[in-house]
Amino acid sequence: EKYLDINQDPNAPSEENVTPELIFPTAEMNLASSYGNFLRIIGGYYSQHYSHDFGTSNYLDYSKFMMSATRSSGTYSQLNSRVLKNLETIREKTTESEDWGTYLAATTLRAFVYQALVDAYGEVPYSEALDIGNTSPKFDEGSVIYAGILAELNDALSKVTESSPVVENFLFSSNDASEWIPFANALKFRILMRMSKVQDVKADLDQLVAANNFPTEDIAWDGIWEDVTGKANPFYQEEFASYFGSTQINVIGNIALIGTLSDTEDGRLGAFFEKNANGNYSGGVSGTNFSTSTTYRSGYFSRPVASYDMPVYLITVAETEFFLAEYHARYGSSAEAEAHYKAAIDASFATAGVEGAEEVYTIHYPWDQDNYEKVIGIQKWIALSGVNNFEAWCELRRLKYPAFGSVTGEEIYDEGNDDFQPTLYVPTTLYTPILFNTQLGAGKVLQRLRYAESSTSRNSNAPETKPDSEPVFWAK
Amino acid sequence: QDRRISGRVTSATDGAPIAGVSVLAVGGTTATQTDDLGTFSINIPSSVTQLEFRFLGYTTERVDVGSQAMVTVQLTEDASALEEVVVTAMGITRQEKTLGYSATKVGGEEIARARNSNITQSLAGKVAGVQIQASSSDPGSSSSVVIRGFGSINGNNQPLYVVDGVPLQSNTFTADGRVNGLSGIGNIAQDDIESMTVLKGAAATALYGSRAARGVIVITTKQGSRGADRNYTIQYNGGVQLRQVSYFPEMQNEFGQGWNGTQTYIENGSWGPRLDGSTQVFGPIWNHQQLIHEYSARKNNVRDFFDIGVSNNHNVSLSGVSDDGKNTYYVSYSNVSDDGSMPTDADSYERNTIAYRGAYQGADWFKISSTVNFATAKTNSVGSFQGTSVVDGLYELPRDVSLLDKQDLTNPFNTPEAYFTPYGITNPYWALANNYNQINSKQLYGKLQADINPIKELTLTYRFGYDYNDYDVKIGTPEIDLDDALINEDYGYAPSNMNQTGNVYARYGRSYEFNHDFLATYDNTFDRFTLTALAGVNINERYSTYMFGQTDGLSFDTGFWDLSNGATRSDLSESQSKRRLIGLFGDVTVGFDDMLFLNLTARNDWSSTLPINGNSYFYPGATLSWIFTELIPQNDILSFGKARLAFGRTGADTDPYRTSYNYVQGFASGYYATDIAQFPMNGVNAFQLSGTAGSLTLRPEMNEEFEAGVNMRFLRNRIGIDAAFYNRKNIDQIFTLPVDPSTGFTNMVTNFGEVRNRGVELLLTTTPVKTAKFQWDLDVNFAINRNKVLSMPESLEGGRVSIEDFSAGDDAVYMYAEAGRPLGQYYTYLPQYVTDPNSEYYGRMIVDEAGQPVLTLDVEDTGLNMNHQWTGGVNTSFSAYGLTLSAALDVRYGGGMFSRTKNLMQFTGNGMMTLYNDRRPFIIPNSIQRVLDEDDNFVGYTENTTPLKLSNTSYQNYFNLYGWGNGGMSYLVDRTYAKLRNVTLTYDLPKRWVTATRLSGISLSAFVNNAFIWTASDNQYIDPEGSTVGPDLTGQFGELYVNPASRIYGFNVNLKF
Structure with a gap:
């Protein structure tokens, strides 16, 4: 018996010795790697912040507003198995030890992930998830998951005080719940506002706004990155560093965003994008990589500003302020709405580290109560373009602004004749990519990612993939 | 005392010598074997009067030696025996005839x-x-x-x-x-x-x-x-x-460096203009110098790279x-x-x-x-x-670029510094050396x-x-x-x-x-x-x-x-x-x-x-x-x-x-990238649950x-x-x-x-x-x-599991184990055809507005397996x-099997298949388009009239994105x-x-x-x-x-x- 009892892996620590403290940082970094990289890249393409550079074609399909089941599988797997599962272990262990501060931290990140999954895929397993005993968990409706994570957040919040200890983590330097509580509130606010156009959640919103306990600083993984493979900002590593062999330059600015920002000489342009080789800001066009061009080549277009130590943002102050503006515009006074609108733009400029917010909300895009979704939508699209492109894509689908103009990508750039007419672009509009997702159709924003192949091919309860044009529940 | 006896053993059938026959002194302790000529010699004590000759597949003979110093023995084939002895389990030697298995x-x-x-x-x-x-x-x-x-x-x-x-x-x-x-x-x-x-x-x-x-x-x-x-x-x-070296992909010799029909000077493929023998520059300008060459095919370029080992x-x-x-x-x-x-x-x-x-x-x-x-x-x-x-550098080389002058690695044009293409590949000689x-x-x-x-x-x-x-x-x-x-x-x-x-x-x-x-x-x-x-x-x-x-x-x-x-x-x-x-x-x-x-x-x-x-x-x-x-x-x-x-x-x-x-x-x-985050990070170490769940109820196979x-x-x-x-x-x-x-x-x-x-x-x-x-x-x-x-387990969609796959961009080829099929069934994205036998368009290929094949949304069974x-x-x-x-x-x-080399031939424009219609515009034969009404509802089909051409990238896209009309089949060969x-x-x-x-x-x-x-x-x-x-x-x-x-x-x- 004893001679054969040797089946414990000497290269793995024993399960009972692994404490929440040893797990939490890896859950964070797996979330940062997915949210701050893959979801940022696709969000940028789908929001027409980004377009594709000459000479490469790695993300050309995103530039056409496409997503395949296989392309999105890696992120789906990472968020579920490496983030949610490990957070679940922490929640189990901290429930047992009644370490409610850490429990809140894990629950907040869990809610954050489930929201992102719903926003991206519409429906995912939730109520039957994270149980290896059930290999075919059912998919839950997005609204069910939203309700579920709200309840989880409320429950976790009810168990803590500001001084409840939280394990060491990369997000906050304080080792208590004092910063996690406002983060959880901001997340609840985002969740409720997302639901607010399809469900009556006014009472919950009223309570949350009245309590007014939101973060005063951007929630981001900041100041933790090093200029080393495996330790730098993930978006920088994937798109800019040469750590992993030759770097293929893919992401460049889009004429939509760069045209809009240039139009008002917005200071954030320089904070979010580099000048091109000629010293100008120049954006490419969705749905092409200029492969036949003799003029519009690599170096002609502006690349996003990126550095190894750029933060990975989860929720910024500007976003919360925009939500407050929208809340007050819908349920309260225009004056209050306008104040938050201005505060949001101020916060966005502060995050970008540049001046000029006042010009934006006094001259170019003043508050407009009658068209509040439009002004908020456009400003949010701009504010998020340099910090959180995935969130920009979500809000674009919900607020429906910026809207599509009449000019198309094909008109802006004629591939056959290599004729590029950036002046045709109308600021604050979107346009149909040159080559576009024919499943989606012209003049439409991609509404969802196809269910991950890593899920549908292994789960007999996975539903049929929904059309690319089918909105997620809150965007209907 | 001992005496020495020599002799020879031959076959009764044809008189040929038999090597390896065991020769034993009957009642003694000595033994020997015959050599290749069938000869042997053995020392035996005087008490021994008989020698025994044993060889598998032949009848065993005992011979009285008397006082002879030389013996000649003929062995008869034992027709009921097989020659083979087989070493079976645990080093046990068995006569093959006793075996109940192959x-x-x-x-x-x-x-x-x-x-x-x-x-x-x-x-x-x-x-x-x-x-x-x-x-x-x-x-x-x-x-x-x-x-x-x-x-x-x-x-x-x-x-x-x-x-x-x-x-x-x-x-x-x-x-x-x-x-x-x-x-x-x-x-x-x-x-x-x-x-x-x-x-x-x-x-x-x-x-x-x-x-x-x-x-x-x-x-x-x-x-x-x-x-x-x-x-x-x-x-x-x-x-x-x-x-x-004996087997290469077959390559075309009609078109040279470029992309979508035009010369680019820096491309890693042969989608350029027709080779015309003119003198052309190519590659980047480095230190005010640029390479020139004759724009014509280097037919034996790949072959010439190799030498005799x-x-x-x-x-x-x-x-x-x-x-x-x-x-x-x-x-x-x-x-x-x-x-x-x-x-x-x-x-x-x-x-x-x-x-x-x-x-x-x-x-x-x-x-x-x-x-x-x-x-x-x-x-x-x-x-x-x-x-x-090396091989990617060879196979993606434009047909007009000569390799033989790329051996001098002190020349910047032969290193990544100023190699003619910066698109991922490099000089095979440099690759070999570095x-x-x-x-x-x-x-x-x-x-x-x-x-x-x-x-x-x-x-x-x-x-x-x-x-x-x-x-x-x-x-x-x-x-x-x-x-x-x-x-x-x-x-x-x-x-x-x-x-x-x-x-x-x-x-x-x-x-x-x-x-x-x-x-x-x-x-x-x-x-x-x-x-x-x-x-x-x-x-x-x-x-x-x-x-x-x-x-x-x-x-x-x-x-x-x-x-x-x-x-x-x-x-x-x-x-x-x-x-x-x-x-x-x-x-x-x-x-x-x-x-x-x-x-x-x-x-x-x-x-x-x-x-x-x-x-x-x-x-x-x-x-x-x-x-x-x-x-x-x-x-x-x-x-x-x-x-x-x-x-x-x-x-x-x-x-x-x-x-x-x-x-x-x-x-x-x-x-x-696989390890975009790797602990320890920022002075902190951390552990995560392995993605693979072990089982406490495992049974032996x-x-x-x-x-x-x-x-x-x-x-x-x-x-x-x-x-x-x-x-x-x-x-x-x-x-x-x-x-x-x-x-x-x-x-x-x-x-x-x-x-x-x-x-x-x-x-x-x-x-x-x-x-x-x-x-x-x-x-x-x-x-x-x-x-x-x-x-296969019921949890698996379609009762199948991927054994190996390849995916790049929108392409994917999977090799599955699928219930009811042979192990190793290949799946990929396939072109679509009208499947309604009552339709007048039955069997015709469906293309989109751009005239390109509409590939399936999911990977489909190719009918091929490994x-x-x-x-x-x-x-x-x-x-x-x-x-x-x-x-x-x-x-x-x-x-069938997956071949990236085959696919590479169409991606680079080096393969013979890229000469289709001499690279002139064409409409996919037998293709039709779907007609949709204002609400995007399908109403019928219409003849496809949209040509694919190099000038608007569609000809090349047809090869690179649509597998020259075959979807992912462009990766599969017999x-x-x-x-x-x-x-x-x-x-x-x-x-x-x-x-x-x-x-x-x-x-x-x-x-x-x-x-x-x-x-x-x-x-x-x-x-x-x-x-x-x-x-x-x-x-x-x-x-x-x-x-x-x-x-x-x-x-x-x-x-x-």
């Missing part, structure tokens, strides 16, 4: 003939139902050997190799698309082998236990034996080989018996030095082996024997991978054995088997760190886009295996019954450990492959794994009247890799063999006939540490096999037939099942699924012509295997006047091939010339390996044997950038003293 023996001479460094390659095409596949023809490549089809979904379908009764470790290392051996069969020198026996069925292998579930290859090495006229032999066998091999052996006959010894030294067809020795293999076997028969009842083998091997590999590999991949390994294996006979009928054996392997792997990727300072014009994409940090990877490891075997064998005859019974215990321990380090951001860009060379990162990682197994087994064979043999086996294993409360498993086997010719009178038509039946089960355990959940050091993946067969020999053994039918099921497979990640894991270890292989094997051996001077032998083997996945429909081989030899001409043909029909594996001409010099040199034998041979290959008509790209994906099942998927195959010309000399 066992195919291949002689050492046949194995040594082709001088393959890896002896498994010499088996290719020789044994029905055994599929041997070299991962590439590069020096040092390992081979995959699969017996009776792929049954294990999770991976290990390789047989167990047993050398002189001791299991051999088989470790491989896969990197850069190269599968190289670290230990195992590749380390055995061909000249040391006496014979190899392939045991295929579960009944044959049950005694070997868990690891024999996929068949056993039993290798018997040469033992000490007497020579001619002396009690030792010295032998030299060696020669030289020339390796020449010179290889050689030498084997010297000394074999003998002590004067008193009590000691036998065999010592050999072999050296193999292979150089591949790439320039330089960046692709090379060198191996040295020393082998020793000795035996001491201390008394009638006591024998001790030992073997020691030591091998060192060094493999330098040229990697197969996308990017800065990428590094070396494996050094050592293996020490052998046994110590004692046999005791307390009574004559009982043998007690203890055997200690050992196998120790260590290896060093070093892989270096050069840093490219360009600043474009001297680039005046980059034409839109600067050389610095090729920048890579470079890295050094080092892995050092060792592994060992110990086996203790205790065996008791009882042999007796009771009247008309014979009884052989065996009982034994096997205790096995296997351990492996390694440590690897990687560093990047190199300080010395290239050439200094040491971990101290990294500026930015140093990773260290380690692994240990240990397993133990105890087996208890028994085996009883009862023979009746030399006609009927019943064999029963049973084994119980206890494995450390299974849950501690469920680690015991039992499996039995039974075989029956009936020599029905015993019932009919001896005749010249049917010389021998045997029918056999076998049923067996073999249980199998799994890898260590799969019965629990494990934590690993934290890491995260990006989209392309079971393989179950039924086999029936006949062996018949006709016309005094001139024609032989061996036929077998088998039905094998792999049940309860232990599999790492991919699961929906929303379970919290990406994979779980579980038992499931059932795969069936059933088939027919035929072996026909003939000697169509046999005269005193001339003999023609012709052997044909043929096998059909039908593979089917019988069941399995051959049938395989066969023809082996023949003609001999006359000491000349022997032999040839081996290997045929494999049917099946796996069929016929290969002339070997042609050898051997000349044995006449004895009278030989004896003049004091030697006893001289033979010279010339041969060609991989002389020729015929592939299916849709495969003009690769030798389908090539694989870069890994060993075994995943390796069947196909190839990514496999190096081209080569042909070998060899010359050999064999000298015997």
Whole structure:
């Protein structure tokens, strides 16, 4: 018996010795790697912040507003198995030890992930998830998951005080719940506002706004990155560093965003994008990589500003302020709405580290109560373009602004004749990519990612993939 | 006192001398064997009056010697016997006629003939139902050997190799698309082998236990034996080989560098204008200089890159018996030095082996024997991978760019600094000089054995088997760190886009295996019954450990492959794994009247890799063999006939540490990058649950096999037939099942699924012509295997699981195990056609508004799978006047495979298919478009009138995005091939010339390996044997950038003293 009892892996620590403290940082970094990289890249393409550079074609399909089941599988797997599962272990262990501060931290990140999954895929397993005993968990409706994570957040919040200890983590330097509580509130606010156009959640919103306990600083993984493979900002590593062999330059600015920002000489342009080789800001066009061009080549277009130590943002102050503006515009006074609108733009400029917010909300895009979704939508699209492109894509689908103009990508750039007419672009509009997702159709924003192949091919309860044009529940 | 008797033994049939006949002094203790000339001499005491002559397949003779000093003996063929003795389980020697299962023996001479460094390659095409596949023809490549089809979904379908009764470790290392051996069969020198026996069925292998579930290859090495006229032999066998690259993708010579029909100066493909012989510039302008060349095809560009690799091999052996006959010894030294067809020795293999076997028969009842083998091997590999590999640099080269002037690596135009293209590929000469991949390994294996006979009928054996392997792997990727300072014009994409940090990877490891075997064998005859019974215990321990380090951001860009060379990162990682197994087994064979043999086996294993409360498993086997010719009178038509039946089960355990959940050091993946986050980070360490969930309820796998067969020999053994039918099921497979990640894991270890292989094997051996001077032998083997996945877990969509896949951009090819289909079914995105038979457009291709094919949203069944429909081989030899001409043909029909090389040919515009319609605009023939109304509802079809043309990128997109109208089928080729594996001409010099040199034998041979290959008509790209994906099942998927195959010309000399 004893001679054969040797089946414990000497290269793995024993399960009972692994404490929440040893797990939490890896859950964070797996979330940062997915949210701050893959979801940022696709969000940028789908929001027409980004377009594709000459000479490469790695993300050309995103530039056409496409997503395949296989392309999105890696992120789906990472968020579920490496983030949610490990957070679940922490929640189990901290429930047992009644370490409610850490429990809140894990629950907040869990809610954050489930929201992102719903926003991206519409429906995912939730109520039957994270149980290896059930290999075919059912998919839950997005609204069910939203309700579920709200309840989880409320429950976790009810168990803590500001001084409840939280394990060491990369997000906050304080080792208590004092910063996690406002983060959880901001997340609840985002969740409720997302639901607010399809469900009556006014009472919950009223309570949350009245309590007014939101973060005063951007929630981001900041100041933790090093200029080393495996330790730098993930978006920088994937798109800019040469750590992993030759770097293929893919992401460049889009004429939509760069045209809009240039139009008002917005200071954030320089904070979010580099000048091109000629010293100008120049954006490419969705749905092409200029492969036949003799003029519009690599170096002609502006690349996003990126550095190894750029933060990975989860929720910024500007976003919360925009939500407050929208809340007050819908349920309260225009004056209050306008104040938050201005505060949001101020916060966005502060995050970008540049001046000029006042010009934006006094001259170019003043508050407009009658068209509040439009002004908020456009400003949010701009504010998020340099910090959180995935969130920009979500809000674009919900607020429906910026809207599509009449000019198309094909008109802006004629591939056959290599004729590029950036002046045709109308600021604050979107346009149909040159080559576009024919499943989606012209003049439409991609509404969802196809269910991950890593899920549908292994789960007999996975539903049929929904059309690319089918909105997620809150965007209907 | 003793006296000396000499003599000669010949065959009564044709008067030919018989070598190897045992000559025993009846009533004495001495014995000897006849040499190649049939002669012997023996010392006998005066009390001995009779000599006994024994040789298998012949009747035993006793001869009264009286006072003679010379005897001549003729032995008569025993028509009821087969010549073969077969070494079966646990080193037991059996007459083949008693076997109730299929066992195919291949002689050492046949194995040594082709001088393959890896002896498994010499088996290719020789044994029905055994599929041997070299991962590439590069020096040092390992081979995959699969017996009776792929049954294990999770991976290990390789047989167990047993050398002189001791299991051999088989470790491989896969990197850069190269599968190289670290230990195992590749380390055995061909000249040391006496014979190899392939045991295929579960009944044959049950005694070997868990690891024999996929068949056993039993290798018997040469033992000490007497020579001619002396009690030792010295032998030299060696020669030289020339390796020449033999198979390339076919390329077009009409169009040159460019993209979408226009010249770009910097593209890595031939989508440019028509080649017109004009003088053109190309590549970037560097330091105000630019390359110019004639814009015309360099037809032999790829071929000219390769050179002739010179290889050689030498084997010297000394074999003998002590004067008193009590000691036998065999010592050999072999050296193999292979150089591949790439320039330089960046692709090379060198191996040295020393082998020793000795035996001491201390008394009638006591024998001790030992073997020691030591091998060192060094493999330098040229990697197969996308990017800065040699092969990618060659295949993506525009047809008008010459390679021969790119050898000077001090010229910036020949290095990434100003190479003509910055799109991922680089100068193959630079790649060859700057990428590094070396494996050094050592293996020490052998046994110590004692046999005791307390009574004559009982043998007690203890055997200690050992196998120790260590290896060093070093892989270096050069840093490219360009600043474009001297680039005046980059034409839109600067050389610095090729920048890579470079890295050094080092892995050092060792592994060992110990086996203790205790065996008791009882042999007796009771009247008309014979009884052989065996009982034994096997205790096995296997351990492996390694440590690897990687560093990047190199300080010395290239050439200094040491971990101290990294500026930015140093990773260290380690692994240990240990397993133990105890087996208890028994085996009883009862023979009746030399006609009927019943064999029963049973084994119980206890494995450390299974849950501690469920680690015991039992499996039995039974075989029956009936020599029905015993019932009919001896005749010249049917010389021998045997029918056999076998049923067996073999249980199998799994890898260590799969019965629990494990934590690993934290890491995260990006989209392309694998370790985008890697702990420790920022001074913090962290752990995460491994993505694979272990199982506490794991059960052993079971393989179950039924086999029936006949062996018949006709016309005094001139024609032989061996036929077998088998039905094998792999049940309860232990599999790492991919699961929906929303379970919290990406994979779980579980038992499931059932795969069936059933088939027919035929072996026909003939000697169509046999005269005193001339003999023609012709052997044909043929096998059909039908593979089917019988069941899969219900959780899997469509009851299928991916074994291997490829995805790039929007392309994807999957190889699935799917219920109801053969293992290894290929799926990909396919073009769509009108499927409604009532539609007037029935069968026509559906295209979109741009005139391009509409591919399916999901991957679809291509109808292709990895399995051959049938395989066969023809082996023949003609001999006359000491000349022997032999040839081996290997045929494999049917099946499909993935080929990135094929796809690359259309991606780069270098392939013949890209000349479609002479690259002029065209409308996809027979295509129609969907018509939608204002609400996007489908209303009908209309004729497609949208042409595809180079000028708006659509012509090229048709190739690059739509697989030239075939979707993902553009990655798949027919796996069929016929290969002339070997042609050898051997000349044995006449004895009278030989004896003049004091030697006893001289033979010279010339041969060609991989002389020729015929592939299916849709495969003009690769030798389908090539694989870069890994060993075994995943390796069947196909190839990514496999190096081209080569042909070998060899010359050999064999000298015997």
